[in-house]
Amino acid sequence: MTSIAAPVSAPAHGAGKFESNPATRDSSWVKVLVLVVGLTYFLVFLLLPLIAVFAEAFRKGTEAYFAALVDPDALSAIRLTLIAAAISVPLNLIFGVAAAWAIAKFEFRGKNFLITLIDLPFSVSPVVAGLIYVLVFGRQGWFGTWLGEHDIRIIFAVPGIVLATIFVTFPFIARELIPLMQAQGRDEEEAAVSLGASGLQTFWRVTLPNIKWALLYGVILCNARAMGEFGAVSVVSGHIRGETNTMPLHVEILYNEYQFSAAFAVASLLALLALVTLVLKTYVEWQARKLAMEGQIA
Amino acid sequence: MTRSINRGALPGFGLSLGFTLAYLSLIVLIPLSAIFLKSSSMTWDEFWGAVTSPRVVASYQLTFGASLLAACINSVFGLLLAWGLTRYTFPGRKIVDALIDLPFALPTAVAGIALTAIYAKNGWLGSLLEPLGIKIAFAPAGVLVALIFIGLPFVVRTVQPILEDLETEFEEAAASLGANRWQSFQRVVLPTLLPALLTGFALAFARAVGEYGSVIFIAGNIPMVSEITPLIIITKLEQFDYRGATAVAAVMLVISFVMLLIVNALQAWNARRLGRTV
Numbered sequence: 001m002t003s004i005a006a007p008v009s010a011p012a013h014g015a016g017k018f019e020s021n022p023a024t025r026d027s028s029w030v031k032v033l034v035l036v037v038g039l040t041y042f043l044v045f046l047l048l049p050l051i052a053v054f055a056e057a058f059r060k061g062t063e064a065y066f067a068a069l070v071d072p073d074a075l076s077a078i079r080l081t082l083i084a085a086a087i088s089v090p091l092n093l094i095f096g097v098a099a100a101w102a103i104a105k106f107e108f109r110g111k112n113f114l115i116t117l118i119d120l121p122f123s124v125s126p127v128v129a130g131l132i133y134v135l136v137f138g139r140q141g142w143f144g145t146w147l148g149e150h151d152i153r154i155i156f157a158v159p160g161i162v163l164a165t166i167f168v169t170f171p172f173i174a175r176e177l178i179p180l181m182q183a184q185g186r187d188e189e190e191a192a193v194s195l196g197a198s199g200l201q202t203f204w205r206v207t208l209p210n211i212k213w214a215l216l217y218g219v220i221l222c223n224a225r226a227m228g229e230f231g232a233v234s235v236v237s238g239h240i241r242g243e244t245n246t247m248p249l250h251v252e253i254l255y256n257e258y259q260f261s262a263a264f265a266v267a268s269l270l271a272l273l274a275l276v277t278l279v280l281k282t283y284v285e286w287q288a289r290k291l292a293m294e295g296q297i298a
Numbered sequence: 299m300t301r302s303i304n305r306g307a308l309p310g311f312g313l314s315l316g317f318t319l320a321y322l323s324l325i326v327l328i329p330l331s332a333i334f335l336k337s338s339s340m341t342w343d344e345f346w347g348a349v350t351s352p353r354v355v356a357s358y359q360l361t362f363g364a365s366l367l368a369a370c371i372n373s374v375f376g377l378l379l380a381w382g383l384t385r386y387t388f389p390g391r392k393i394v395d396a397l398i399d400l401p402f403a404l405p406t407a408v409a410g411i412a413l414t415a416i417y418a419k420n421g422w423l424g425s426l427l428e429p430l431g432i433k434i435a436f437a438p439a440g441v442l443v444a445l446i447f448i449g450l451p452f453v454v455r456t457v458q459p460i461l462e463d464l465e466t467e468f469e470e471a472a473a474s475l476g477a478n479r480w481q482s483f484q485r486v487v488l489p490t491l492l493p494a495l496l497t498g499f500a501l502a503f504a505r506a507v508g509e510y511g512s513v514i515f516i517a518g519n520i521p522m523v524s525e526i527t528p529l530i531i532i533t534k535l536e537q538f539d540y541r542g543a544t545a546v547a548a549v550m551l552v553i554s555f556v557m558l559l560i561v562n563a564l565q566a567w568n569a570r571r572l573g574r575t576v
Contacts, residue, residue: 015383015384015385015386015387015391017466018384018385018466019385019386019387021470022473023466023469023470023472023473023474024385024469024470026386026479030479031386034378034381034382035382035386035388037375038375038378038379038381039382039394041375041378041379042379042394042397042398044423045443045447046398046400046401046447046450047397048416048422049404049409049412049413049416050400050404050412052412052413052415052416052421053408053411056412056415095317095318095322098314098317098318098321099314099322101310101314102314102315105308105310105311106308106311108315114318114322116558117322117326117327120326120330120554120558121326123504123508123554123555123557123561124330124508124551124554125507125508125509125510125547125550125554126508126510126511126528127508127510127528127532127547128333128508128528128547128550128551128554131333131531131535131543131544131547132329132330132332132333133329134535134540135329135332135333135336135540136328136329136332140540142332163325166325167325167326167329170325170326186307189308190307190308193307193308193309199309199310202308202309203310221402221403224403225402227405228403228404228406228407228408229405230405230406230407230510230511231406231509231511231528234510234511234532235532235535247405248405248407248408248511249407251407251408251411252407252515255411255515260415263411264412264415267405267407267408267412270404270405270407270408271404271408273403274400274404274405275403277403278396278397278403279396281396281403282396
């Protein structure tokens, strides 16, 4: 939600500034107590589940691990997950750029309301997100009869999965770009236009270099959620093996069939994706911070 | 000069706003309205009966109770973690800092099965807790554990930037006036953090109420005992009770709207507070 959006502009770390100042330095027993309690909490509730995924995945050895990954149903789930992300991330990227351009570069009535509406999918339960598409495209839904007559399947088929994925990842990129582009204003773009640049040239040469790190940050988070979404996709998928199973749904099926090691093997791929996401995210934050500091010096 | 205030100074207003509104309507607004249209086709008695049946009410109590408790626990420990990460230097701080966001990046189903493996009878922690008579997996406590996991980053990430930006002068002033560290935390730091802390709490709570993936594996899903509201919707759908599912979804959706408004108000308060103190 909102907190995902915040860190790009986070300032440089400065624990030192607090520890070197007697007015803000805590006594060493307070420091030890805070760190022991805080890090134990971190370890038990956050780190342990991550470790458990890999421990359970390799419980039956590496051979069983890789066998679970090259299983045809697993491969088809991986393929569908990649397809869903490959469609939903670019669409939400185009939307994010368009929304941020309209909101940051122009004045119009109802702007704050529009920003609230863009945030809406974050606060809707994933299960409700899936249900709305069933109500619209399902057999008993608004277009159900028409779709049935024309033999088009959306619910319990790939288009439904893609739609649900687009919904749950809808605000990610817009959320990153709107505050940044609002803060940057429109002076640079106006200068470019007054010098004779076309709209596309202005965006490509002036706006894009200014927003690239925030854009990348949004894409990384959007992609992670798109590949990992479970609740919304579960409602519209129908769980047809080899056809409408994404990776998270495949994990659930294997788990419910008591194939724990195989379930955790597929889950470990998703956990790996999460770790890669965090590494990329940290790198992008670091780059954005460096850029912000250079800007301050210059 | 007048052109710079004019809407026509930059190109693409009509295109970008038009696309934004069309995409928003098609993906979000029109499908969401289906919930309310479908609900309004029910009679009041039918709707009320669907959303207040004992099994559904029990699920509200569990969902909201566990979400509230998880958000409270995360507020206390999240503040502690944010304090540790911003105020102290210690080895591995950057790694801990980066991993705080794990619940945002780890798919909920993966979190669900991992937590179940840890807290089941033969799991790493479950086997330690069982002799003490504490049952977490397949019990309401399991719901709480899953909601703590998914809500953990919210408070840390809302409080952390405020703590980092906090000027040392305020605490210096407090110290020079004779306050000890605890007094200066309580009277100077905590009031500054309060809007951010409440925002983090509200975000964690809102996220927990709608959560499905991580909970269903560990909860055991016993009707009246450990069944969450989103699962009720799924169960009704699987029984082809579309009207019942939609009615419960409408209740959840109204609660999401209210939470969204509360979060927006808290963030506005936070922004105003920052504008004043920094």
